Amino acid sequence: SVLLRAGARATVVPLASRRALVRLGAKKQKSHFEAYTIADRSAAGIFPAPARRDGVRPLKKHLPEGAPLSKAPEGWADRWLPGLQLSHKGMRLLHLCPPVMIIDDFLSHEECAELIALTESDRAFEVQSATFSTLTAAARTSTTWYTRHGAVPTFVGRAVELTGAHPDSLEEPQIVRYATGQRFSWHYDEVPRSLLANGGQRRATLLVYLNDVELGGGTAFRDLGVGVQPKCGRALLFCPSDVDGTPDDRTLHAGEPPLSGAKWIAQFWLHEREYVPGVVPGAQAGDASAAYELYCARRRASMEQPSDGASATAAGAGVAQNI
Numbered sequence: 289s290v291l292l293r294a295g296a297r298a299t300v301v302p303l304a305s306r307r308a309l310v311r312l313g314a315k316k317q318k319s320h321f322e323a324y325t326i327a328d329r330s331a332a333g334i335f336p337a338p339a340r341r342d343g344v345r346p347l348k349k350h351l352p353e354g355a356p357l358s359k360a361p362e363g364w365a366d367r368w369l370p371g372l373q374l375s376h377k378g379m380r381l382l383h384l385c386p387p388v389m390i391i392d393d394f395l396s397h398e399e400c401a402e403l404i405a406l407t408e409s410d411r412a413f414e415v416q417s418a419t420f421s422t423l424t425a426a427a428r429t430s431t432t433w434y435t436r437h438g439a440v441p442t443f444v445g446r447a448v449e450l451t452g453a454h455p456d457s458l459e460e461p462q463i464v465r466y467a468t469g470q471r472f473s474w475h476y477d478e479v480p481r482s483l484l485a486n487g488g489q490r491r492a493t494l495l496v497y498l499n500d501v502e503l504g505g506g507t508a509f510r511d512l513g514v515g516v517q518p519k520c521g522r523a524l525l526f527c528p529s530d531v532d533g534t535p536d537d538r539t540l541h542a543g544e545p546p547l548s549g550a551k552w553i554a555q556f557w558l559h560e561r562e563y564v565p566g567v568v569p570g571a572q573a574g575d576a577s578a579a580y581e582l583y584c585a586r587r588r589a590s591m592e593q594p595s596d597g598a599s600a601t602a603a604g605a606g607v608a609q610n611i
């Protein structure tokens with residue numbers, strides 16, 4: 289079923305070769321890529337606006353520095369994520385329609401390190417890009433691991449609190465490593481019609497950067513003029529489709545190659561309806577709800593502990609042990 293899941297990438301548009309991505313700064317190049325001049329990035333990691341594809345018209349300009357969610361019009365999120373927690377700490381809006389948001393410190397550095405370490409354990413299952421469909425293998429050169437929801441209860445809990453989604457609409461968590469120069473070229477996160485029976489369309493992508501990347505490694509939205517620089521613990525949230533599952537072509541995006549060191553990310557996709565996990569051995573319906581309940585129980589337990597003394601420390605360590 290990994291191959292089936294890989295079919296989800298069948299809509300990939302392999303426009304950019306690795307060389308093209310690395311040469312993004314070439315000013316005379318008459319392609320969309322010239323706008324993604326790595327050297328031109330602002331401190332916030334935002335690209336200058338590229339030319340748009342025919343028929344793709346963002347309704348609002350992006351907000352290069354990001355804006356607090358309080359600036360969004362009333363009812364704005366209803367078209368994508370009606371349950372979105374607009375008051376979530378640290379959330380900034382980079383693009384209004386379609387929405388692109390970042391949340392710094394969504395996971396702690398320790399939680400990020402634990403997700404990376406999970407890939408060394410028998411709880412994560414590595415999938416070589418070469419085993420994905422031909423099209424995807426050409427577009428993606430990174431290494432992917434899938435794991436069960438139960439291995440990452442904190443990530444599940446935070447995702448549910450942020451999006452207001454039912455836990456069982458979350459696909460299996462995915463962890464990806466890009467070695468220097470590896471990338472995932474332009475693509476849509478939407479799933480093809482053949483896979484809609486399991487949970488419907490992907491309504492949201494929640495991507496967390498697990499490490500800082502000094503140079504390159506951004507997530508670029510070609511038609512929105514938005515780029516996001518990896519930062520340890522930073523979440524990126526965007527919506528590959530509307531709430532009714534209509535895919536949004538404006539969300540075409542790419543994972544650029546880190547130019548020094550590796551780049552690690554963890555991702556969740558939120559579906560329209562209940563998604564039954566099937567990629568990882570032993571995964572089953574209800575896994576995500578069970579993980580969410582575990583998260584809630586741990587949170588309650590840590591809140592009941594006195595704020596000082598040995599028992600509080602023990603509770604804290606328990607939470608950190610298993611994200």
Ligand SMILES: O=C(O)CCC(=O)C(=O)O
Nearest residue numbers: 472506507542543544553
């Ligand atoms: O690595 C990134 O920045 C983007 C990854 C991505 O788009 C994906 O895995 O679908």
Ligand SMILES: [Fe+2]
Nearest residue numbers: 475476477541
């Ligand atoms: Fe993607």
